[in-house]
Amino acid sequence: MRITEHRMVELAAQGLSTARGRVASSAEEMTSGLHVSRPSQDPAAWSEARRAEALETINKGRGEALARSQDRLDQVDQTLGQIGSALVRARELAVAASSATIDPDSLAAITSELHELRQSALAAANTQSSDGEYILAGSRSAEQPFDADGVYHGDDASRSIETRPGLEQAVTVSGSVLTASHGIDIFAALSALETAIGTNDKGAITAAIDTMRDANQQVSSARSDGGAKSASLLAAQDAQVQLNDSLVALQTRLIGADPIAAASELAQHSQSLAAAQAVAQTIAELTRP
Amino acid sequence: MSSLFGLLNLGASALQAQNAGVAVTSNNVANASTPGYSRQRLDLESQIGMPLVGGVRAAGVDRLSDSLLAGRTRANTGSLNVADAFSSAMLDVEAGMIGPGDDLGTLVAGFFSGMSQVSSSPTDQNLRDGAVQSANELAAGIQRHSAELTAARGDANQRIREQLKEANRLIGEIAQANQAIVTGDDPVLRDRREQAADKLAGLVGGTARIDPDGQMRVTLSGGETLVDGAHAAQFVTTPDLTLGNMDRIEVVDGSHRRDVTSGLDGGRVAGDLRVRDHALPEALLRLDQLAFDISTSVNDVHRQNAGLDGDTDLNLFTPPHDDIIGSAAVMNVNPDILSDSSHLATAAVGAGPGDNQGARALLALRDQRLADGGQRTFVDAGIQIVADIGRSAADAAVDRDFFKAQGDHLAGLRDSVSGVSLEEEMSNLSQFQHAAEAQVKFLSTVDDLLGTIIQGL
Numbered sequence: 001m002r003i004t005e006h007r008m009v010e011l012a013a014q015g016l017s018t019a020r021g022r023v024a025s026s027a028e029e030m031t032s033g034l035h036v037s038r039p040s041q042d043p044a045a046w047s048e049a050r051r052a053e054a055l056e057t058i059n060k061g062r063g064e065a066l067a068r069s070q071d072r073l074d075q076v077d078q079t080l081g082q083i084g085s086a087l088v089r090a091r092e093l094a095v096a097a098s099s100a101t102i103d104p105d106s107l108a109a110i111t112s113e114l115h116e117l118r119q120s121a122l123a124a125a126n127t128q129s130s131d132g133e134y135i136l137a138g139s140r141s142a143e144q145p146f147d148a149d150g151v152y153h154g155d156d157a158s159r160s161i162e163t164r165p166g167l168e169q170a171v172t173v174s175g176s177v178l179t180a181s182h183g184i185d186i187f188a189a190l191s192a193l194e195t196a197i198g199t200n201d202k203g204a205i206t207a208a209i210d211t212m213r214d215a216n217q218q219v220s221s222a223r224s225d226g227g228a229k230s231a232s233l234l235a236a237q238d239a240q241v242q243l244n245d246s247l248v249a250l251q252t253r254l255i256g257a258d259p260i261a262a263a264s265e266l267a268q269h270s271q272s273l274a275a276a277q278a279v280a281q282t283i284a285e286l287t288r289p
Numbered sequence: 290m291s292s293l294f295g296l297l298n299l300g301a302s303a304l305q306a307q308n309a310g311v312a313v314t315s316n317n318v319a320n321a322s323t324p325g326y327s328r329q330r331l332d333l334e335s336q337i338g339m340p341l342v343g344g345v346r347a348a349g350v351d352r353l354s355d356s357l358l359a360g361r362t363r364a365n366t367g368s369l370n371v372a373d374a375f376s377s378a379m380l381d382v383e384a385g386m387i388g389p390g391d392d393l394g395t396l397v398a399g400f401f402s403g404m405s406q407v408s409s410s411p412t413d414q415n416l417r418d419g420a421v422q423s424a425n426e427l428a429a430g431i432q433r434h435s436a437e438l439t440a441a442r443g444d445a446n447q448r449i450r451e452q453l454k455e456a457n458r459l460i461g462e463i464a465q466a467n468q469a470i471v472t473g474d475d476p477v478l479r480d481r482r483e484q485a486a487d488k489l490a491g492l493v494g495g496t497a498r499i500d501p502d503g504q505m506r507v508t509l510s511g512g513e514t515l516v517d518g519a520h521a522a523q524f525v526t527t528p529d530l531t532l533g534n535m536d537r538i539e540v541v542d543g544s545h546r547r548d549v550t551s552g553l554d555g556g557r558v559a560g561d562l563r564v565r566d567h568a569l570p571e572a573l574l575r576l577d578q579l580a581f582d583i584s585t586s587v588n589d590v591h592r593q594n595a596g597l598d599g600d601t602d603l604n605l606f607t608p609p610h611d612d613i614i615g616s617a618a619v620m621n622v623n624p625d626i627l628s629d630s631s632h633l634a635t636a637a638v639g640a641g642p643g644d645n646q647g648a649r650a651l652l653a654l655r656d657q658r659l660a661d662g663g664q665r666t667f668v669d670a671g672i673q674i675v676a677d678i679g680r681s682a683a684d685a686a687v688d689r690d691f692f693k694a695q696g697d698h699l700a701g702l703r704d705s706v707s708g709v710s711l712e713e714e715m716s717n718l719s720q721f722q723h724a725a726e727a728q729v730k731f732l733s734t735v736d737d738l739l740g741t742i743i744q745g746l
Contacts, residue, residue, distance in 0.1 A: 004708035006322055007701060014697070039679020040383055040686065047676040054398035054668045058655065061402025065409035072410075131413040133643060139636065141643030142412050142597070159645050161409050166656060168649070171409070287711065 005287035012280040019273040026266035029257045036255035049254040056247040063240040065161050066233055069171035073230040076135055076173045077223055079124045083178065083186065084219040086121040090114060090190060091212035097197045098205045111197050118190040122146055125175060125187075136175030145175045150187020152179045163236035171229055177222035184215045293739050299336070299344040300732040306333055307728060309347040310721035317709045318718075325484035327354045327707035329476055352476035354483070355706045356499055362699045363487055367494035367555030369692035372685045374560025378445055379568060379682035385437045386675045393671030396430040397583070399423045401655040401668075407635055408648035412597065417630035420648075424605060425627060428620040431580050435617035438573045445565035446535045452492050452558050453524040453538065459489040460507070463497075464521035467504045471519075474503060489515070493524075494555010511552040513540045535565055560685075568681055573617070575661075575674050580617040581609045582660045583667055587651060594634035594647025601638050605651075 029035055039046040093110045096102065102110075125146045127135050137145035137154035145154035158170040178186045189211050196204035313331045320326040334348035386393070403423035407416045466482035469475070482505055486497040495509040497516075507516040515522050522542035529537035538550045538558075551566070553559045584606040591605040604623050609616040626632045636644035660670035 001701070002705040002708070002710060002713075003701070004321075004704050004710040005712070006708055007704040010700070010704075038380075038383055038387060039676045040380060040683040041679075043676045043680040043683060046679060047672050050392060050394045050672045050676070051669065053392070054394040054672065057395055057398040057402050058405065058668075061405040065405050068406075068409045129410070131410055131415070133410060133412050137641070137643060139641030139644035141641060155641060157640060157644060159409075159643065160649070161645070162405060162649070162652065 008283050009287060012283045015276045016280050019276040022269040023273050026262060026269045029262045030266055033257050034255055035257040045254045049251045052247045052250045056244060059240055059244050059247065062162055063237065066163065066237045066240060069161055070230060070233045070237065072129055072135055073171060073226050073233065075127065075129060076226050079127045079135065080219050080223045080226065082124040083121045084216050086117040087212050087216040087219060090117055090193060091209055094193055094205050094209045094212055098202060098209065107197060107200060111194060114194045114197060118187065118194060122150055122187060125178060138174040146187065150191065152176060163233065164239055169232055171233060173222055173226045183218045184211060186215045189215055293735055296735045297732065300728050300735060303345050304725055304728040306345045306347045307721045307725035311718060313350055314714050314718045314721060318711065318714045321709040321711060325480050327352050327480055328709045350476060352479055353707050358699065358703055358706065359483060360496065362703060363490035363497060365692055365696050365699055366487060366491045369689060369696055370491045370557045371555060371560040372688035372692055374557040375563050376682050376685035376689050378561060378564040379678055379685065382441045383679050383682055386434055386678065391430060393430065393434065393675055394668050396427045397668045397671045400427045401652055404648050404652045408645040408652060411635040411645045411648055412642050417633050421622065421626055421630040421633055425622045428606060428622050431576060431617045431620045435573065435576055438569050438576065442565050442569045445561045449558050449561045450526050450536060453526055456489055456492045457523050459485045460515050460521045463505055463507060463516045464519050468519035470503050490556060492556045493553060493558050509549060510554050511549060513547055513549060572674060572678055576617040577613050577615060579660055579670050580620040581613045584609045584620060586654050586659050590650045590654060591634045594650060595636050595638045596634050597631040597642045600632055601634065603632055603634060
């Protein structure tokens with residue numbers, strides 16, 4: 001086959017262009033850290049990576065929801081802890097008040113402390129989260145759940161969120177756990193005790209000792225329920241972090257550049273370019289008239 | 290036996306022939322790099338004469354070309370340019386759809402992530418605003434992609450219009466060359482005509498054959514004649530509502546008009562037509578379908594739930610038209626919800642504002658196969674639209690590379706026949722020069738002989 005000088009120069013130029021393209025492509029891979037940056041480079045890998053990225057976005061949202069619910073449950077635990085402590089102290093005061101030898105001044109002091117305890121327990125039951133939500137109000141969380149008399153205006157609704165893909169779990173504790181629907185109406189019991197001590201009704205005071213114990217158990221049981229939810233959320237958060245890591249790893253595996261392979265490829269293509277340049281120069285010399 | 294004067298004539302004509310050889314060789318060397326130039330060769334012919342007289346004369350100049358090879362090259366160029374135009378256009382579209390914050394899958398995922406977050410604290414104003422914002426970003430992203438695809442269609446239409454103007458110019462050039470060749474067969478005109486035919490094939494495909502009368506006839510694959518001798522048809526473009534106001538393409542030859550919009554299958558115009566009339570409308574339709582499916586599914590759930598204020602029966606997205614086509618271009622978040630996120634229906638009807646059943650019901654749409662006729666989730670459908678654009682660009686790039694490799698091979702073959710080799714021409718030049726010098730020497734010898742004879746008289 002006849003090969004003209006013009007054709008030789010053309011072939012050399014094509015070779016140079018191809019070699020330059022390969023160097024540019026390798027350099028882009030090195031600098032971007034991506035082996036596949038456009039769907040046209042590898043549609044299947046790109047799609048899988050985008051799917052992993054979308055799942056990562058969804059998983060992050062789930063993670064934030066889990067963290068927020070976890071904070072809320074921690075706050076509920078703290079609140080119920082305060083109410084439980086108040087009930088323990090109320091029982092101690094009831095025991096002291098039930099003594100036949102107690103003097104009126106001490107009784108008055110106990111009444112006063114009990115009133116304070118009730119008020120602080122009520123305040124705790126009306127605790128708001130940082131975003132202004134009443135944490136023990138059930139679904140009526142925009143309004144204060146307990147009024148000054150300790151009457152509950154919230155509902156029994158429990159909020160569930162997605163903890164793992166396709167799995168939901170309740171993440172709230174309703175203030176109804178402090179009401180008669182769960183055994184003892186705690187604020188009514190505290191009020192009754194306050195009245196009994198104020199009137200020095202030894203029979204009622206003695207009866208209230210057991211009520212306070214039972215009320216505390218009721219609160220402990222609610223705390224325990226919240227703790228179980230919290231533990232489950234912690235496990236879900238761990239799973240969420242692991243899923244996130246695996247999704248990031250999957251994206252890297254699908255479209256990320258292997259730095260060593262990319263560097264080696266760049267070196268190889270640079271050598272090819274140098275060789276192509278040498279060939280082009282030789283051809284230019286050969287075809288010079 | 291010839292006379293000395295006869296020998297002088299023989300030498301003179303031989304000298305002329307060798308000089309013509311030098312001229313042809315010089316012309317070849319001068320055009321060694323001229324695109325489309327086919328090398329020429331002097332056709333030397335022995336003179337018929339008495340024994341021992343004869344001589345040589347330049348019978349003409351041959352243009353070295355292979356019409357079969359030229360036809361194969363043109364066919365390959367037509368196919369190469371279909372793939373190249375399609376691939377380039379689709380790569381541009383792809384680039385517009387994968388910019389930061391543009392990825393459809395991530396936008397859909399962002400919407401559901403917003404719902405997931407608001408489900409953990411439905412009364413949190415910041416979370417509600419965030420969820421509405423992510424819905425707005427999704428709608429805006431879909432709208433933006435719709436506008437990009439529509440603009441890309443318009444760009445393809447504009448390119449087609451420009452390419453057909455150039456095609457019309459080339460058709461005219463070929464017809465003019467045909468006319469000129471009738472009166473005088475100039476190799477340069479043939480080269481130019483070949484080059485124009487190559488360019489025309491690169492734009493609209495078709496075939497160009499040279500008939501025994503030396504005239505080139507160019508026809509499209511559907512049989513429409515573009516050039517027949519000195520007669521030229523023209524491409525005419527007319528905006529057509531049935532094509533979405535894109536141009537209809539007709540071949541007009543006098544009073545005869547023929548619609549070739551769907552019949553062109555070669556050259557850049559065919560590549561751009563595939564983009565304009567097939568790939569982009571399909572992508573747009575899928576985007577419209579996605580917008581329609583998301584809007585209707587989300588709205589159906591949203592209407593059944595209530596906002597913080599207890600409002601119910603509200604659409605989250607402005608409801609799409611009954612017709613799916615155009616849904617992406619008009620996708621918007623309900624302005625009432627956009628301006629006040631308390632209307633976002635995160636709670637069940639009758640429940641308190643802290644209830645999240647509405648948000649969870651919206652979130653549940655994420656994993657349901659509600660897109661592409663129940664084939665895919667919304668996230669997958671969004672990803673697939675862009676992936677398929679990339680896939681079609683990649684497939685076309687593979688075709689382009691194949692035809693390019695074939696084109697390189699054909700270019701080598703063409704060069705082998707028609708290309709100018711400087712070494713060969715230098716050798717020819719040297720040969721003609723030496724022959725001319727020998728003729729001069731021969732003439733000088735005859736002249737000496739004549740002088741001797743004349744002096745002897």
